[in-house]
Amino acid sequence: MAIFSPVQVNIVLFILLLILFGHTYFNMNRKNITNRLFMWIMGLTAFAIMLEILSVILNNPNLKQFMVMQKIVNVLGFSVTPIIPFLGYIFSKEWVNRYQKDKIKLNKILLLPLLINGIMAFVSYSVNLLFYVTSENTYERGPLFFILPCVSYFYFGYNLYFIYKQRKRFSWWELRIFNLFYIAAGVFTGIQIVYSSYLTIWNGTAMMIVIIYIFILNDQVHRDRLTGLENYSSYERYIENISFKKINKLFIINIDIDDFKSVNDKFGHNEGDEALKMFANLLIESFSLRRKKLIRVGGDEFLILLEVERKEIVDNYIQNLNKNIEAYNKTKEKPYELKFSYGVACCSNAKEDIHDILKCADKLMYEQKKSRKMKL
Known part of the structure; x- marks a missing residue:
């Protein structure tokens, strides 16, 4: 029962994100780039939760016939994980500049850790690098597993640096909400790295996305659409x-x-x-x-x-x-x-x-x- 409790929480949060995604799709202005980015973050988080659910279910010696599927699920999971904080950076950048004439340019060097992690994840399908699946169809961390948390924490840190650097452009509430998201993500990631049985990364991310969604809806109600000032x-x-x-x-x-x-x-x-x-x-x-x-x-x-x-x-x-x-x-x-x-x-x-x-x-x-x- 202890094994399936985190999975049950993941299933509930997965369903919740799907409902919110549908509400976002039909009620938000999809021409707005910040809204589109938020939908991508929400959708990829739901996808990551689904992969985590499958990974836990397939990690079973009695399901050796699904060994290939388990490898594919883990390759996708390792590839998607750092994409979400990277999109979070783009979202923060577009959010703070959504009504400004001069836009902040994307530093293309930031794509390099994402590329390295993606290549390593795909190579790990056949070579034991980030992870491997034993002959008994059980998941194990590979010798280079540390690359994934390093890349993720790099994006967490860069997001916090960006927010601090642009702090004068953020409102009081925006500063706290955006900082909380990346600090909480870092804490939840650390817990799951130390205690692998606790599926805290995507549980915590899903809850923070719900909080940010409420914040976005509230902001849109009290924001003048033309100028970006309050109404x-x-x-x-x-x-x-x-x-x-x-x-x-x-x-x-x-x-x-x-x-x-x-x-x-x-x-x-x-x-x-x-x-x-x-x-x-x-x-x-x-x-x-x-x-x-x-x-x-x-x-x-x-x-x-x-x-x-x-x-x-x-x-x-x-x-x-x-x-x-x-x-x-x-x-x-x-x-x-x-x-x-x-x-x-x-x-x-x-x-x-x-x-x-x-x-x-x-x-x-x-x-x-x-x-x-x-x-x-």
């Missing part, structure tokens, strides 16, 4: 839970792009969308602090929520935005210039009505916009 639904959720947050001061910046209607009228709505995406990228670049919310309310209106103590900090970030927009306008990349008006208000008391503070910021923004029009 008004995210703002409402934040306001509903603000009483539970220990915030001394909250600064609200209401921003509106000047003369945006003229961009749509002169150059078309597609160009207007490009202007919105560029302005969103400049917001992300300019407001680099962690405790913030960049929100597209709708149209050309944006909200920025900053959890900082001093107004001087807010002013510095607005100056950053002004400098970045001036630098962009000087490139003459577009036949129009980006300009904006803004209003800033502060909430320093938990009893204050946040909506009144927002109205104050909105009023100040329109006063600035009106003042600029009068000067022109």
Whole structure:
């Protein structure tokens, strides 16, 4: 019974992943590269679990007639295992750049460990390298078995390095979810390497995939599809839970792009969308602090929520935005210039009505916009 308990867990998780894969296939936008990558990771994990189930069942002296099948199952299992963390790296890369203009290029050297492991796995079918199957049809680790965990841990480590290097582009929750996935994968892999009877690698991976799937669905609900910023639904959720947050001061910046209607009228709505995406990228670049919310309310209106103590900090970030927009306008990349008006208000008391503070910021923004029009 002890032998089959891990297999039963694998079967349950395999069925769960198949159900989630079907839900993903019919409900997610498959044109989106991050969604496609996640589906590949989910599908390959389900495939790896199925191979592990077959490997345990076939590892039986009474099933010698299936010795060839057991070898094929192990060749496929050894080949697929490091592909999943490699795809995880590509997924992380595409996730953090999914709304950015400049993409991070794939380092092709990262394919080399994958290639080496794949060749070794296929050679192991007839030569005892990574594994071998005895004449009694029992699986044994080969003298070069260490190559597989080394390759896997190489990708785990590189993923964590990439996340750390790009940490400013990840949100607070994204950092924790993505780090947890690779750290947990490393721990589960280590347990199964030391205690081979515990099938923890794919059990743990499947559970982490479920967690990430929930995170992705939640992110899509609260994300503006055009700009990649958070949407008004995210703002409402934040306001509903603000009483539970220990915030001394909250600064609200209401921003509106000047003369945006003229961009749509002169150059078309597609160009207007490009202007919105560029302005969103400049917001992300300019407001680099962690405790913030960049929100597209709708149209050309944006909200920025900053959890900082001093107004001087807010002013510095607005100056950053002004400098970045001036630098962009000087490139003459577009036949129009980006300009904006803004209003800033502060909430320093938990009893204050946040909506009144927002109205104050909105009023100040329109006063600035009106003042600029009068000067022109």
